[in-house]
Amino acid sequence: MAPIAVAPTSPSPSAPRGGGGNISHSAIVIGAGVVGISTALYLQRGGVATAVIDPLGPAGGASFGNSGMLSPDTATPIALPGMLRKVPGWLADPLGPLAVRPAYFPRALPWLMQWVKAGQLPRVLAISDAMRALHRETMGCWRELLGDGLYHELIRPSGQVHVWEDEAESPSEAVEQQIRARHGIESQVLSTDDLRQMFPGIARDIKRGLLVPGNGYTVSPQRAVQSLAALFRTAGGEIIDERAMKLIPREGGGWMVMTNVANRSAPHVVVAAGAWSAQLLSPLGVRVPLETERGYHAMLFAPGVRPAMPISSKTRAFGITPMEDGVRIAGTVEIAGLDAPPNEQRAKVLVEHARRMFPDLRTQDVRYWMGFRPSTPDSLPILGGVSGRPGLWLAFGHGHFGMSGGPPSGRLLARLITGAAPGIDPAPYEARRF
Numbered sequence: 010m011a012p013i014a015v016a017p018t019s020p021s022p023s024a025p026r027g028g029g030g031n032i033s034h035s036a037i038v039i040g041a042g043v044v045g046i047s048t049a050l051y052l053q054r055g056g057v058a059t060a061v062i063d064p065l066g067p068a069g070g071a072s073f074g075n076s077g078m079l080s081p082d083t084a085t086p087i088a089l090p091g092m093l094r095k096v097p098g099w100l101a102d103p104l105g106p107l108a109v110r111p112a113y114f115p116r117a118l119p120w121l122m123q124w125v126k127a128g129q130l131p132r133v134l135a136i137s138d139a140m141r142a143l144h145r146e147t148m149g150c151w152r153e154l155l156g157d158g159l160y161h162e163l164i165r166p167s168g169q170v171h172v173w174e175d176e177a178e179s180p181s182e183a184v185e186q187q188i189r190a191r192h193g194i195e196s197q198v199l200s201t202d203d204l205r206q207m208f209p210g211i212a213r214d215i216k217r218g219l220l221v222p223g224n225g226y227t228v229s230p231q232r233a234v235q236s237l238a239a240l241f242r243t244a245g246g247e248i249i250d251e252r253a254m255k256l257i258p259r260e261g262g263g264w265m266v267m268t269n270v271a272n273r274s275a276p277h278v279v280v281a282a283g284a285w286s287a288q289l290l291s292p293l294g295v296r297v298p299l300e301t302e303r304g305y306h307a308m309l310f311a312p313g314v315r316p317a318m319p320i321s322s323k324t325r326a327f328g329i330t331p332m333e334d335g336v337r338i339a340g341t342v343e344i345a346g347l348d349a350p351p352n353e354q355r356a357k358v359l360v361e362h363a364r365r366m367f368p369d370l371r372t373q374d375v376r377y378w379m380g381f382r383p384s385t386p387d388s389l390p391i392l393g394g395v396s397g398r399p400g401l402w403l404a405f406g407h408g409h410f411g412m413s414g415g416p417p418s419g420r421l422l423a424r425l426i427t428g429a430a431p432g433i434d435p436a437p438y439e440a441r442r443f
């Protein structure tokens with residue numbers, strides 16, 4: 010994909026409403042989640058006059074309610090060898106870690122089959138190399154974007170702990186260990202006693218743990234993304250609260266974004282609309298295997314218990330993260346598409362899991378939330394251009410890892426768009442791998 014012309018950095022006036030969609034920005038980013046805002050900010054800093062379009066504003070999607078775990082040292086895809094054997098057991102329990110709504114199953118089947126294929130060991134190792142290459146820059150990119158002051162306010166490079174309720178290792182743990190060894194990722198095995206020292210009040214059911222010291226978290230995913238948006242606006246960037254309805258190639262080059270109220274044009278358009286990205290692309294004949302893994306959280310505002318760092322239960326597939334306004338319990342995967350209403354029972358069961366881990370947890374003051382993870386079958390995002398569609402760029406599909414992968418993806422995209430050296434090999438993230 011040819012690099013694009015770069016416009017001056019001066020603040021851009023709003024494009025006119027209606028009419029022919031005169032060009033007033035060099036790039037339009039669709040979506041103000043962590044991926045879109047990071048991309049817009051990197052583009053802006055690279056000298057590209059950029060606008061963001063999103064009817065919900067910054068952090069109104071999955072970027073609002075995730076667990077906030079930032080994981081430069083996580084290079085393990087979701088689909089792993091040995092996992093298929095667990096799936097029937099999970100599916101038998103409608104409130105288990107994985108649920109597929111029966112009516113949606115036929116639509117999800119092709120994606121699920123690609124997911125199974127991605128879980129074969131040689132592919133898993135190649136995926137993990139690409140995850141590592143992108144994610145290892147997580148903390149550096151957050152710091153670069155936020156600046157030192159906001160970084161220290163919002164980001165905690167504390168480490169993360171994984172815990173198990175059973176003594177015996179599962180086959181997928183051996184693969185995870187192999188991946189950590191492959192990438193030289195530091196980790197430390199924790200006994201029951203270690204866990205009780207680190208997390209006073211943790212139940213004896215929690216038998217063993219693993220500390221990954223290179224990981225961390227944000228105390229507020231929402232405020233982290235909104236802070237990036239504020240920096241973007243302060244530097245002259247425009248965030249427009251409109252919904253992109255259709256992308257139309259312009260005669261002579263560039264793109265027109267037809268929104269619910271206006272036509273907006275630019276030489277470059279970045280689709281960073283999270284789980285909704287495929288809908289915008291399919292009228293152009295661009296097909297991507299994007300499914301939504303719906304996830305839930307229960308936010309406890311007066312929990313009475315505050316772990317010193319995020320804990321992920323590998324037995325029950327949920328996480329607990331200490332946040333600035335309480336403790337967030339999040340997780341579960343529900344395959345049910347973009348339209349089915351939330352099943353709040355899936356959020357309530359997370360509270361039960363957390364109380365089993367911390368029996369003293371106070372759970373009265375709670376908010377339940379559901380969000381749409383934008384997921385590819387191989388756990389890697391889709392980043393880069395589209396062959397035969399100059400000026401059209403893709404930045405979505407971060408699945409379980411968008412808070413970690415968002416800023417480094419934004420940097421990669423901005424470098425590709427401006428023709429700068431990408432820093433990492435972009436090939437593993439290209440749409441054409443599917």
Ligand SMILES: Cc1cc2nc3c(=O)[nH]c(=O)nc-3n(C[C@H](O)[C@H](O)[C@H](O)COP(=O)(O)OP(=O)(O)OC[C@H]3O[C@@H](n4cnc5c(N)ncnc54)[C@H](O)[C@@H]3O)c2cc1C
Pocket residue numbers: 039040041042043044045062063064065066067068069070071072073074075076077078079080251252253254281282283284285286289303304305306339340341379380381382383404405406407408409410411412413414415
């Ligand atoms: C329960 C849960 C826990 C998670 N925990 C973690 C974690 O601990 N660590 C981690 O790294 N990741 C985590 N994730 C994943 C992470 O939240 C996502 O990968 C990430 O937020 C995706 O960001 P995004 O910008 O692609 O999408 P989103 O944040 O969903 O943003 C997409 C935006 O596009 C906008 N949009 C959609 N259609 C249009 C349109 N037509 N026109 C204009 N705008 C449009 C939407 O309004 C939305 O604001 C978790 C996710 C969930 C659900």
